[in-house]
Amino acid sequence: MFEQRTIRGEVVFDGRGLHSGKSARLRALPAPQNTGILFVRTDLEGHTIPARCRYLEATRLSTTLSHNGIQVGTVEHILAAIAGVGIDNVRLELDGPEVPILDGSALPFVEALLETGLHRQESRRQFLTVLKPVSVTEGDKRLVIFPSNDLRITYAIDFPHPTIGYQEREFQVSTQVFAEEIAPARTFCLYREVEEMRRQGLALGGDLDNAVVVGDDGVLAGSLRFRDEFVRHKILDLVGDLCLLGRPVRGHLVAFKGGHRLHAALVHRLLETPDAWTLSAGRESLPRQLVRSFDHLKACVLPGQALTA
Structure with a gap:
């Protein structure tokens, strides 16, 4: 498993945020090689937030990312699922400030990502x-x-x-x-x-x-x-x-x-x-x-x- 991987198709998750209580829809989409993991706030003109350390905003009871004042909260479970199944590149479109909590675990994310399938890409993993x-x-x-x-x-x-x-x-x-x-x-x-x-x-x-x-x-x-x-x-x-x-x-x-x-x-x-x-x-x-x-x-x-x- 030395080649980069993305998902084969779109996966949609509906629920509400654990801390905000707001309804949320998360769409996971394939992404080109060398993209990494990219959050996109579709409710805010497609504002993007890469899942990288420099965008870390807060860690109180969850992990929150921020870029130019725009936040994405409770990202840790979807990120764990992505890493756990070996995905390198994915676009995560979110219509609100927080990832849906679903059942409180990463299992619904893992099951859906594996069901849609993974696609090997040409570039090597680092x-x-x-x-x-x-x-x-x-x-x-x-x-x-x-x-x-x-x-x-x-x-x-x-x-x-x-x-x-x-x-x-x-x-x-x-x-x-x-x-x-x-x-x-x-x-x-x-x-x-x-x-x-x-x-x-x-x-x-x-x-x-x-x-x-x-x-x-x-x-x-x-x-x-x-x-x-x-x-x-x-x-x-x-x-x-x-x-x-x-x-x-x-x-x-x-x-x-x-x-x-x-x-x-x-x-x-x-x-x-x-x-x-x-x-x-x-x-x-x-x-x-x-x-x-x-x-x-x-x-x-x-x-x-x-x-x-």
Whole structure:
């Protein structure tokens, strides 16, 4: 899978924005090679916003992009789906300020994109291959990316709630793994936080059909799709936020108590450290000795150990 890919035909998603509560239609369309991922606000004379780090506007409870004052909000789930199935070039036409939340996961996006089919293009993919560790920290929150010959994510969360608690999961991210193990995981929140979020103009479109809402005694409606659905959704968000690098990533990310802000901080830090990565055609592999030389540091990102151990 070293050639760039786009989708074969148009895919339409209708729903409402999680935070704005506004109705939204998203049309995914094929795009020429070397286009990348491009959002187009059709309600504002076709204003375009590339899915790149320089257009990152906000990371509070979601990822928002902005260009010349025009925003596109809650982009992380569609971006995760695009990256997860291996799409490089796509035009995303949106008739409002926020991507529809659908069921709160990336699964509806993945299923529709795979159903329409993918088209191989002539240009080669360029992978952003990590050569040395890059890290960001914020209090006890940590996120580090290490050299790897594929995309691997180890993620741990720790919530002071018995239904969530400490969860840890690792995936080597392939299309199949993403579609089956990561994409179905839904966004979540604590019920006691909902009123305050809505006072601040957030989660206005949220309900029990598009989010896992956790009350004092457990999940308020339905059942979890996975026992550790919460940490899987964090991995989903990270896959989406990594799209802002503009290239598929080859690296091993290890995160503890991360979120959109920490994900964005790592993307910025990585781009600001050009000697920590290289662009490659994907056929080249890093020496096994180099990749393994950082194994002792990976465990230090998770609780109970120091990064300098």
